[in-house]
Amino acid sequence: MKYTPPPDQGLELLYQDAHLLVLNKPAGLLSVPGRGEDKQDSLISRVQREFEDALIVHRLDMATSGLLVLARDAQTHRALSIQFQQRQVSKEYVAMVYGLPPENSGLIDLPLITDWPNRPKQIVDFVNGKASQTIYRILDTDLIQKRSRLALMPITGRTHQLRVHCQFLGYPIVGDRLYARVEQVEAEERLLLHAQGLGFTHPHSEEALSFTLPAEF
Numbered sequence: 001m002k003y004t005p006p007p008d009q010g011l012e013l014l015y016q017d018a019h020l021l022v023l024n025k026p027a028g029l030l031s032v033p034g035r036g037e038d039k040q041d042s043l044i045s046r047v048q049r050e051f052e053d054a055l056i057v058h059r060l061d062m063a064t065s066g067l068l069v070l071a072r073d074a075q076t077h078r079a080l081s082i083q084f085q086q087r088q089v090s091k092e093y094v095a096m097v098y099g100l101p102p103e104n105s106g107l108i109d110l111p112l113i114t115d116w117p118n119r120p121k122q123i124v125d126f127v128n129g130k131a132s133q134t135i136y137r138i139l140d141t142d143l144i145q146k147r148s149r150l151a152l153m154p155i156t157g158r159t160h161q162l163r164v165h166c167q168f169l170g171y172p173i174v175g176d177r178l179y180a181r182v183e184q185v186e187a188e189e190r191l192l193l194h195a196q197g198l199g200f201t202h203p204h205s206e207e208a209l210s211f212t213l214p215a216e217f
Contacts, residue, residue, distance in 0.1 A: 001177075005029045005041045011050060014067070014211055019076045019204055021047065021054060022069050022211055027190045031059035031068065043068065058084055061160065063177070066093070066195025067213050079203035084157070092197030093152040093162055094139070094215045098180070099171040100148055105137040108165040112158045121178055122160045124168050132158045134165045147174065162193065192217050 006026045015022040023043075025031060030042040047054045047070060055071040057080045071077035083089050111129025115121040123129075133155040141148045148171065152162050163179050166172055172180035175188035194215035202209055 003030070003034070003039050003041075008041075008046055011047060014213065015209070016051075019072050020069055020080070020202070021051060021072065022067060022198065022209075023047070024213055025060050025065060025068050025195075027063060027065040027194075030062050032056055044070070057081055058157075060195055061163075061191075061193075063175075063191035064093075064193045064195060065190075065215075067198040067211055068195075069198065069200065076203050080200065083200050087155065088201070090197065090199035090210075091154055091195065093154070094194050094196045095150050095152055095162065095166065096174045096192035096217060097148050097150055097166050097171040098146065098174060100141055100143070100146060101136075101138060101150075101169075101171060105135070108134040108136060108169065110165055110168055112161060112164055114159070120159065122158065122164045124164065130156075130158060132156045132161050132165070134162060163191075 006028045012024040013021060014024065025043045030039060032044050033040045033042045044054065044056045051072065053072045055077045057069055057071050057077060060066060060068060069080060071080055110124045110132055111126060112122045112132045113125040113129040115123040135153040135155065137151045139149040139151055154161055160178070163173055163176055167176070167179040174192040175190050196215055197212050199208065199210040201207070
């Protein structure tokens with residue numbers, strides 16, 4: 001599939017200081033450059049035009065929009081990376097899914113592994129998969145369209161974790177071109193998955209920082 005990133009309309013910064021940046025990644029934009037000359041446009045390359053010292057700490061899928069924190073020096077990058085590795089960062093996503101889950105909230109505990117013949121797709125594998133957990137909560141439902149808006153809080157951070165967990169349970173995310181059926185993909189122009197909440201400790205001031213950016217869908 002041809003990579004067609006969204007137009008560069010400037011950075012949507014929520015926070016900046018001498019050590020870090022927090023901003024909104026548009027849907028359809030790579031977090032970092034991919035392979036090939038046609039995949040060099042990315043969030044980090046756009047940010048570095050304005051902030052040359054910016055360093056990527058974590059990523060969002062190309063199709064996912066929402067909050068990212070970037071470091072501006074090696075010490076901050078190292079400290080933030082440790083917080084992510086040790087699961088000290090709070091993350092909340094919102095997704096529109098097909099179907100009406102019977103329970104208002106719960107824990108999805110399904111191990112994941114790369115589907116090597118079809119990578120970058122991931123699959124549930126109870127024998128060889130890595131432990132993957134997601135907490136979900138229903139925010140609202142549309143009984144006519146049979147859709148639900150979910151809050152998703154990943155405990156682990158596996159590739160495509162939220163997308164595969166929802167799809168495996170029978171509630172694929174609307175617009176998911178990797179995991180949803182054809183008619184479900186055509187219903188929307190983009191994947192309806194957005195990183196709306198991010199919380200972490202500032203590595204220098206030790207202040208607890210929390211950011212919320214509501215989804216546009």
